[in-house]
Amino acid sequence: MKHLKTLAFDMDEVITDTLAKKIAVLNDLFHRNVTKEDFLGSRNLDLSKEQSKILFNEINKEGFFRDLEFLEKDTRAILEELNEKYDIYICTAAMEVPNSLQDKYLWLKENLPFLNDQNFVFCGDKSVLATDYLVDDSLYQLEEFKGEGILFTAPHNQLNNEHSFTRLNNWQEVADYFL
Numbered sequence: 001m002k003h004l005k006t007l008a009f010d011m012d013e014v015i016t017d018t019l020a021k022k023i024a025v026l027n028d029l030f031h032r033n034v035t036k037e038d039f040l041g042s043r044n045l046d047l048s049k050e051q052s053k054i055l056f057n058e059i060n061k062e063g064f065f066r067d068l069e070f071l072e073k074d075t076r077a078i079l080e081e082l083n084e085k086y087d088i089y090i091c092t093a094a095m096e097v098p099n100s101l102q103d104k105y106l107w108l109k110e111n112l113p114f115l116n117d118q119n120f121v122f123c124g125d126k127s128v129l130a131t132d133y134l135v136d137d138s139l140y141q142l143e144e145f146k147g148e149g150i151l152f153t154a155p156h157n158q159l160n161n162e163h164s165f166t167r168l169n170n171w172q173e174v175a176d177y178f179l
């Protein structure tokens with residue numbers, strides 16, 4: 001059997017457009033007109049403690065992560081192509097939102113059926129991963145990762161240049177880098 005390099009992808013803000021759903025929910029809850037621009041340079045908005053709690057409870061409800069859109073229209077096709085050349089792992093920090101576990105598993109089975117579900121990793125701290133690469137939008141996860149960390153651009157990290165990771169801005173750049 002040919003030995004393929006192992007390539008791990010984060011899920012939220014890399015494969016799925018979780019921020020879009022979060023924004024839709026919070027605009028609905030608090031009658032706001034928030035857009036992705038409002039998350040430039042930050043993960044948090046000017047929400048009160050009470051509002052943050054209400055929003056978290058909504059996100060932690062069963063179903064929130066079940067119908068997410070792909071981040072980009074070619075995300076799935078590029079993953080399918082990468083799957084021919086790499087051993088793909090999906091590594092998502094699901095512990096932050098415990099009720100997302102089942103939704104995320106079902107989402108992956110439905111939307112990326114060509115992946116091996118033995119390679120789904122629902123974790124907290126990604127420093128234990130031993131894959132060759134990790135593509136993630138969270139700098140704190142990349143900083144502890146032992147392999148080659150790749151920063152995937154998201155509004156919250158877009159303005160941050162104080163790191164030494166290769167930055168990929170979209171899925172076409174992922175394809176160009178790995179294929």
Ligand SMILES: [Mg+2]
Pocket residue numbers: 010011012013014136137138
């Ligand atoms: Mg993420």
